[in-house]
Amino acid sequence: MKICPLCHTKFEDSAExxxxxxAQLEDCEEVKKEEQKRVPRSFWIALFGTFAFIGGMILLYKVVYGALM
Incomplete structure (x- = not known):
């Protein structure tokens, strides 16, 4: 089964x-490679930012809570 590079429709291997x-289906091999893309860099940046924010909030809580005791 192949996928159209323009509209991403699945179709039989024998279709031209x-x-x-x-669309003419000459470069369907490249589409298979695109399907196996890695996770975008922006995802990892957002994930790291989220963990940094949570860690900062925990640290801030400990500093403020520790100062009150």
């Missing part, structure tokens, strides 16, 4: 044109 958008 996409049944949905009528």
């Amino acid at each position: 044109f996409c049944p949905n958008c009528k």
Whole structure:
């Protein structure tokens, strides 16, 4: 099964044109590689930022709570 690089419609391996958008299907091998993309860098930055924020809030809580005792 192949996927159209333009509209991402799945179709039979024997098709030469996409049944949905009528695009010529020469470079479907590249689409398979694109499907196996790694997680975007922005995700890792957001994840790190979230953990840094939570860690900072815990540290701030300990400093403020520790000062009151």
